Amino acid sequence: PDEEWPEVEKAEKLARGAALKWASGVFYRPEKLEGLGHYRNRETQRNSSIQSRLKSTVQSYLEGVSTGLEQLRSAVQEVQSVCQDMGAARWALLDCADRFQDLQQMRALKAEHVQLASVVQVLPQLFSVHEVFSHTLQLLRDDILSQLHLRGLSSAQATVLSYFSCLQELNESLAKQLWGIVSSSLQLVREDPVLFVTAIRIIEREEKIDDTLLLDATFLPPGRPKGWRQKFYHVLQETITAAHFNAIRMDAEGPGLARHLAALQRDIVSELRVVKDLMVQCVPAHYNILSVCTATYHRALSSHLQDILREDLDKQALFLLLEWVLRAYPSPEVMGHPDLLPEVDVSSLGPLISPELVDQTERKYVEKVKASVLEWMQRTLEVEFKEWFREEEPEMDHQGFFQSALPVIVVQMLSENIQVASLITDSLQQKVYNMALEELEAFLGRLREVLVQCGKEHQKDRTVPKHYVSYLLAMLNNNLALSSSIPSLHPNAACREVPASLRAALDKMQKKACQLLLEELLLDLQPFYVQLPSRKWLSGSQLVNSMCEVIDKYTKDFSHVRKPAFTLLLMESELLVASQYLRALMQKKMVCKSKEERGQFCDRLLQDATQLRELFCSLGLDRSQQSLEAVFALRELICLKDPALLSLEVLGFITKYPDASDEHISTLLDLRGDISKDVRHVVLEMMAQNPQPLPEGYRPIFSTILVPAPELPFCLRKAKCA
Secondary structure (H helix, E strand, O other): OOOOOHHHHHHHHHHHHHHHHHHHHHOOOHHHHHHHHHHHHHHHHHHHHHHHHHHHHHHHHHHHHHHHHHHHHHHHHHHHHHHHHHHHHHHHHHHHHHHHHHHHHHHHHHHHHHHHHHHHHHHHHHHHHHHHHHHHHHHHHHHHHHHHHHOOOHHHHHHHHHHOHHHHHHHHHHHHHHHHHHHOHHHHHHHOHHHHHHHHHHHHHHHHHHHHHHHHOOOOOOOOOOOHHHHHHHHHHHHHHHHHOOOOOOOOOHHHHHHHHHHHHHHHHHHHHHHHHHHHHHOOHHHOHHHHHHHHHHHHHHHHHHHHHOOOOOHHHHHHHHHHHHHHOOOOOOOOOOOOOOOOOHHHHOOOOOHHHHHHHHHHHHHHHHHHHHHHHHHHHHHHHHHHHOOOOOOEOOOOOEOOOHHHHHHHHHHHHHHHHHOOOHHHHHHHHHHHHHHHHHHHHHHHHHHHHHHHHHHHOOOOOOOHHHHHHHHHHHHHHHHHHHHHHOOOOOOOOOOHHHHHHHHHHHHHHHHHHHHHHHHHHHHHHOOOOOHHHHHOOHHHHHHHHHHHHHHHHHOOOOHHHHHHHHHHHHHHHHHHHHHHHOOOOOOOOOHHHHHHHHHHHHHHHHHHHHHHHHOOOOHHHOOOHHHHHHHHHHHOOOHHHHHHHHHHHHHHOOOOOHHHHHHHHHHHOOOOHHHHHHHHHHHHHOOOOOOOOOOOOOOOOOOOOOOOOOOOOOOOOO
């Protein structure tokens, strides 16, 4: 190893010499030997650090060498791949050399194609030989006939015509070919416009000959004037009509009609674009070919739509037609397409269908919508009253008010139909709006009839429906919801007045529901009213206490109805309680027999009226709105001690309650038990002399009370029959 690495041996000797020199300098005195261990540890650590750095350096060098080897291997692989690709390319080139011979066939085909193209350029001249020949014969015939006519040799014309008899067949054959070309004009201008242009030139040449002969006006050969330009227009129009509008059988229902209209829209725009971009360049400007084609499409489409409208269409089909005619047709999707502007002016074509037919179609649509709305409303009504017979109460809103889905369903259905109609025209929207209000009014009438029928069934068995009162209250809330939602149906936000007839229908509906609720209340109060006036009633207040409990129970139920209806129910309930109380007093069940009993009667009236009045005041009904004041006024009549002052008291009574009749006052006087015939006569005479008119806004109370008829005196003595 020393021979292979002499530098290592030399470096080791130098290192040992340096170490001995350092050690002799440090440890030249004995006391320095005490730190020998310290120096040994320090040198050991430094040696370890140097070895670590050496190892790290060697490791990094080794990693670099490893990376270099990997790159060399990769380079070798890539070189090998390139060599393989070069070999493949060499073989591909050798293979292509054989295929270059196939290009000779392509060169031959190219030469043949050039020859055929030259032939195609000559074809129009070849095809025109027949036409030139026919034209030449025609000129010869016409010239000969003209000369014979000028020389007065008309008798020889038959001979000339027989000689040129084949000319007529040639003329008809040429015309047939021309009209065949014209009928395929939209396709030819895209594929082979030369043939179409040739036909137009022939037509124009014949038109010039016609014009020349007509100007001369001395002689017109047979078959002149031909009028081929007008025939051109006629054939073009018939072709357009037959292609899209003649004898088309389709499904008149919504999907089939929608597909048909979409196809018409696509074809009309596409073909008019061909006319505008291509055909216009193939015909003279005075043909106005774009205007002619546009007018043809317009007239044919108008007639076609009228044929469709004669069928019995459903509402979807009618809506599609109206929307397409009034919205889509003049829009940028059809006649207002950007590719057709500005040459095509749809406003100059007039309406696609007449305003009268539009109005008629709108009315048909409204009738179809009306039938659909009627069916949905009837179904909604059946579902609504089927829910009445459930075991559960109606649902409540977040405020605790009874409600059902009926007003939401009805208003949403009507609103959707009105909004759909707004997509067509304002007039159709107004028609649908008017229909919606009429149907809503009719629906309220049917709803009221069903309520009446349900009320009759409930009277037979008051346990069915179980929650009869709750559903009546829900119906009141539904009526309020309908009333508040009706203005939102109006197309014009600035004018949302509800028609008077519809307001009346809503009022009738509300009154009928209130009436049924009051009838239910009366049925529960009736057993108490039967017991007054009576001697038992005079002796205690239990009767009125029971009445108050029933009234309080019902008013708690009434709290589930919204404020306007709740106030109305409360006022009507108070009027019912007061009128029935007065009615019970006037049934002539009791007459006061003494002054003491009359005083007791007055005290009971005061206690009952006060208790009832305080109950309704606690429920939120002001004293000025109550009819129970009539009971207090009646008490004053009975409590009056001096009968001589009765006329003045009665006058004050009828002034305050002008609907009180003679029979009412007479019956009230009977309750006192101390009124003579003379006093009664004076009182009634005073009433006759002072009739009282009903003031405006007066709530009648006595006019609803019927007084029992008086018993007629019997003139014979009562005895048993013999």
